[in-house]
Amino acid sequence: MNLKPTIGMETHVELDTESKMFCSCKVVETDEPNISLCPTCLGLPGALPVPNKKAIEYIVMLSLGANCSITKEGMFHRKNYFYPDLPKNYQISQFDFPVGVEGSLEIVIEDSLHTVAIERVHMEEDTGKSIHLGSGRIDSATSTLLDFNRSGVPLVEVVTKPIISSAKMAVAYIEELRQLVIDLGISKGKLEKGNLRFDANISVAEEGSDELGVKVEIKNMNSLKSLEKAIDYEILRQTKMVQDKESIIQETRHWDENKQVTLSMRTKEGSADYRYFSDPDLPNMVINDEFIEISQNQIKETPEKKRKTLLDTGLSLSDSNYLDKGQRWLYELYLSTVKETGDCKSTFNFLTGELQGQMRKAEISELPQWLNSEKLASLINLFENNEVSFTSAKDILAKLLIEDIDPKSFASDNNLIQSSDNDEIKALVTSIINENQDIVERLENPEDKLVGYLVGQVMKSSKSKVNPGSVKEVLLKELFG
Numbered sequence: 001m002n003l004k005p006t007i008g009m010e011t012h013v014e015l016d017t018e019s020k021m022f023c024s025c026k027v028v029e030t031d032e033p034n035i036s037l038c039p040t041c042l043g044l045p046g047a048l049p050v051p052n053k054k055a056i057e058y059i060v061m062l063s064l065g066a067n068c069s070i071t072k073e074g075m076f077h078r079k080n081y082f083y084p085d086l087p088k089n090y091q092i093s094q095f096d097f098p099v100g101v102e103g104s105l106e107i108v109i110e111d112s113l114h115t116v117a118i119e120r121v122h123m124e125e126d127t128g129k130s131i132h133l134g135s136g137r138i139d140s141a142t143s144t145l146l147d148f149n150r151s152g153v154p155l156v157e158v159v160t161k162p163i164i165s166s167a168k169m170a171v172a173y174i175e176e177l178r179q180l181v182i183d184l185g186i187s188k189g190k191l192e193k194g195n196l197r198f199d200a201n202i203s204v205a206e207e208g209s210d211e212l213g214v215k216v217e218i219k220n221m222n223s224l225k226s227l228e229k230a231i232d233y234e235i236l237r238q239t240k241m242v243q244d245k246e247s248i249i250q251e252t253r254h255w256d257e258n259k260q261v262t263l264s265m266r267t268k269e270g271s272a273d274y275r276y277f278s279d280p281d282l283p284n285m286v287i288n289d290e291f292i293e294i295s296q297n298q299i300k301e302t303p304e305k306k307r308k309t310l311l312d313t314g315l316s317l318s319d320s321n322y323l324d325k326g327q328r329w330l331y332e333l334y335l336s337t338v339k340e341t342g343d344c345k346s347t348f349n350f351l352t353g354e355l356q357g358q359m360r361k362a363e364i365s366e367l368p369q370w371l372n373s374e375k376l377a378s379l380i381n382l383f384e385n386n387e388v389s390f391t392s393a394k395d396i397l398a399k400l401l402i403e404d405i406d407p408k409s410f411a412s413d414n415n416l417i418q419s420s421d422n423d424e425i426k427a428l429v430t431s432i433i434n435e436n437q438d439i440v441e442r443l444e445n446p447e448d449k450l451v452g453y454l455v456g457q458v459m460k461s462s463k464s465k466v467n468p469g470s471v472k473e474v475l476l477k478e479l480f481g
């Protein structure tokens with residue numbers, strides 16, 4: 001029996017607003033616990049919530065960025081459950097009228113484009129944080145501390161349809177979503193800080209069958225590595241169970257990074273367990289056309305748009321996606337440099353390979369302000385036109401990273417310019433042929449390895465001051481006509 005996996009992703013995005021979702025407490029990034037609290041985010045009796053307008057603007061931007069339709073008359077619901085870090089005993093969320101519905105995100109896997117259908121984008125608030133002392137896990141902690149700084153921070157949940165078919169695809173989707181919230185400027189998008197946290201719903205079913213298998217939810221991951229490993233592990237675990245005719249239980253599991261397995265947490269709640277009802281403290285949410293337009297006008301950039309701009313310069317899809325997901329300065333530097341070189345591939349290779357590599361090595365995180373696209377383009381042109389060797393280009397770049405030099409004058413001042421003077425090359429070639437008659441007699445065809453040896457000899461006799469491409473050309477003409 002051939003089994004196919006189906007995955008749906010639920011992602012929580014922490015919005016980068018000044019204040020919390022339903023009170024005016026500041027959103028803080030600190031380890032000092034319980035410094036940004038009020039009766040509302042502590043869930044004290046009688047405290048009333050007031051929605052954060054900026055957060056609503058952000059969720060509309062995200063919904064539009066994910067190509068969703070906007071629900072113009074929505075509302076907030078209470079999702080009831082007990083947990084020590086949820087002081088109200090309910091979380092304000094949205095149930096049947098989410099802000100965004102029926103959207104899609106374009107994702108890139110290697111060199112092909114795929115589409116992930118988005119089911120809904122809804123607004124909610126974050127919980128506080130439980131810190132389990134001793135083991136870090138609730139089941140074996142010696143005691144638990146509560147920090148309510150995060151309680152009430154605006155969260156957006158983005159839910160896909162169950163149509164993702166591999167761990168790789170899930171990772172590409174999260175990368176795209178993360179870039180979207182960064183490009184929209186609505187979240188810092190830092191995975192290590194938990195700005196994006198994701199759950200994966202995974203099931204396996206017989207290939208060709210219309211029905212999905214029993215789904216298992218893996219909760220609360222915030223690294224792409226864990227996501228990929230957890231999904232791969234879970235697909236294998238479920239596949240083996242089905243093949244062994246064991247039944248899969250609908251449950252929530254977590255990824256254990258140390259043991260590299262998923263472990264059962266609890267049997268899965270259905271939405272009925274949360275006893276959703278509309279929040280009587282909050283009015284219905286009306287999002288009118290004017291508000292949508294204001295939000296739309298805030299959208300300056302999306303990863304999809306950036307990718308198109310990059311593709312238009314001639315880059316391949318995977319190279320475009322690489323720059324799209326990278327740091328902003330590199331994206332901009334590429335665009336301005338390629339305008340001057342007109343050569344997308346060598347510009348991409350030089351910036352992402354040599355430049356980034358040397359910056360990493362020298363531990364430079366920011367380009368010196370003199371190292372602009374004009375200088376880089378002039379350097380790229382020097383070796384692309386065979387005026388300097390690639391080795392010299394690397395040396396010039398190293399110099400450029402510490403000193404404001406002009407690549408071309410530096411190359412000529414330091415005797416790095418290679419000669420393409422045919423007469424000079426011809427003289428060198430002739431003398432090498434004369435000196436190596438034994439080898440010349442053994443040559444069978446232009447592809448012979450010994451041709452490379454002779455080119456090397458010419459380069460050596462010129463002290464690398466001639467261009468190897470031109471040397472080979474002249475040599476082959478002399479030898480084979």
Ligand SMILES: [Zn+2]
Binds near residue numbers: 023037038040042152
């Ligand atoms: Zn508060």
